Amino acid sequence: MPLLEVVDARLARMFLDLPARLHRGQPAYIGPLAEEVEAVFDPAKNPNFAHGEAIRWVLTDAAGAAIGRVAAFLNRAAPAATDADLPTGGLGFFECIDDQAAAAALFDAGRAWLAARGMQAMDGPINFGERDRFWGLLVDGFEREPTYGMFWHPPYYQRLFEQYGFQLYFKQYTCARRVAEPLHPSFDKRAAAFAAEQPAYRFAHVQKRDPARMAQDFHHVYNLAWANHPGVPPMPLDKARQLVRQMRPVLDEQLLWFAYHEDEPVAFFLSLPELNQIIKHIGPRLDLVGKLRFGWERWRYQRRQPKKMFGVIYGVVPAHQGKGVDSVLIVHARQAMEDAGYTDCEMNWIGDFNPRMLATTRSVGAKICKTHVTYRKLFDETRPFERSPIIR
Numbered sequence: 001m002p003l004l005e006v007v008d009a010r011l012a013r014m015f016l017d018l019p020a021r022l023h024r025g026q027p028a029y030i031g032p033l034a035e036e037v038e039a040v041f042d043p044a045k046n047p048n049f050a051h052g053e054a055i056r057w058v059l060t061d062a063a064g065a066a067i068g069r070v071a072a073f074l075n076r077a078a079p080a081a082t083d084a085d086l087p088t089g090g091l092g093f094f095e096c097i098d099d100q101a102a103a104a105a106l107f108d109a110g111r112a113w114l115a116a117r118g119m120q121a122m123d124g125p126i127n128f129g130e131r132d133r134f135w136g137l138l139v140d141g142f143e144r145e146p147t148y149g150m151f152w153h154p155p156y157y158q159r160l161f162e163q164y165g166f167q168l169y170f171k172q173y174t175c176a177r178r179v180a181e182p183l184h185p186s187f188d189k190r191a192a193a194f195a196a197e198q199p200a201y202r203f204a205h206v207q208k209r210d211p212a213r214m215a216q217d218f219h220h221v222y223n224l225a226w227a228n229h230p231g232v233p234p235m236p237l238d239k240a241r242q243l244v245r246q247m248r249p250v251l252d253e254q255l256l257w258f259a260y261h262e263d264e265p266v267a268f269f270l271s272l273p274e275l276n277q278i279i280k281h282i283g284p285r286l287d288l289v290g291k292l293r294f295g296w297e298r299w300r301y302q303r304r305q306p307k308k309m310f311g312v313i314y315g316v317v318p319a320h321q322g323k324g325v326d327s328v329l330i331v332h333a334r335q336a337m338e339d340a341g342y343t344d345c346e347m348n349w350i351g352d353f354n355p356r357m358l359a360t361t362r363s364v365g366a367k368i369c370k371t372h373v374t375y376r377k378l379f380d381e382t383r384p385f386e387r388s389p390i391i392r
Helices: 009-022 033-041 047-051 099-117 155-163 185-197 211-225 237-250 289-301 325-339 355-363
Strands: 004-005 052-060 066-075 088-096 121-124 136-139 167-178 201-203 256-261 264-273 308-316 344-351 368-380
Touching: 004 009, 004 099, 009 052, 009 066, 009 088, 033 099, 047 052, 047 066, 047 355, 052 099, 052 155, 066 099, 088 099, 088 155, 099 121, 099 155, 099 201, 099 211, 136 155, 155 368, 185 325, 201 308, 201 325, 211 237, 211 256, 256 325, 308 325
Parallel strands: 088 121, 308 344
Antiparallel strands: 004 052, 052 066, 066 088, 121 368, 136 368, 167 344, 167 368, 201 256, 256 264, 264 308
16 A cells, blocks of 8 residues: 655645545545645645644555545644643544545554654644644534535544554544524523623624734634634734635625624634535535536525524633623524524534633524544653643
């Protein structure tokens, strides 16, 4: 089983095409856009190359056909890599036939590459970038289509990881609810009382015609509400502007809600149209034909039922937590979603290390529908294993 480093266009194509071939016939499978995967490994498009490096391999059979793939990466500025007690690198984009020896060959390659760079453990499957996409192994909810930015995996992948010695570091839940389902009556009561008692707050969705304000508000709340979490570095303003530019063509301003206190953004609940409901009709490549089909399928998506959306990120600045801001924000956002014709909502990437967020999700009537796992493999197997710390 030759293991080939991806160094040319032919091998890159094999790396990109393998998942669709492996999972052909699986009704829930939707693959990511090829250009978004390629961007992860392009130093001109991925800023993590400024202080890191990545490598990827394709595993082939004796006839030269791809039977597995994996990538390893090291972000030397990431908290995991700079942990003096346990410097940890990353492994991701794993796909493989149901063969433990083939999987071990892929895992061994990543382990050796990271160990040569001073790492003592590896997390996987993760992304060489932000946690919002290409992160975690699907272990429950195989019958449901993946949300945009998440992989679909077959059940046997869990066995391949765990038999190699990967251990559960944390779980990531996707929770779902029907948009039209009413919130608990206490939400409306709190919203009415809040409006009377807290006039300094206001709630509004973004204006697509003002992308600069959108980026600034997102950057402000993100860095105060999320950047203090383990494994989540602060976001530069330029990165926030880049995200807004990239996503602006598909944004629905009715899904992007902020809370303000005397004009300072203090909370957000940001969602997107479920782009996989479009992508599954056009395939993985946005060439000229793909772009034309994307425009047509997006027009159809906006007019058909059911119409799904997914929650991307939610957070409240610490100084404004415990005041009811979150409840009122959810009331405004839910009504706008229903008015815009959305029928189903999936809230993506809720870590089991974040009990407050899990409690909020339960309070709005959402239930876990999919579970992904982030594993950690210790290179020294005699060392005691510790799970990701709980956010208090």
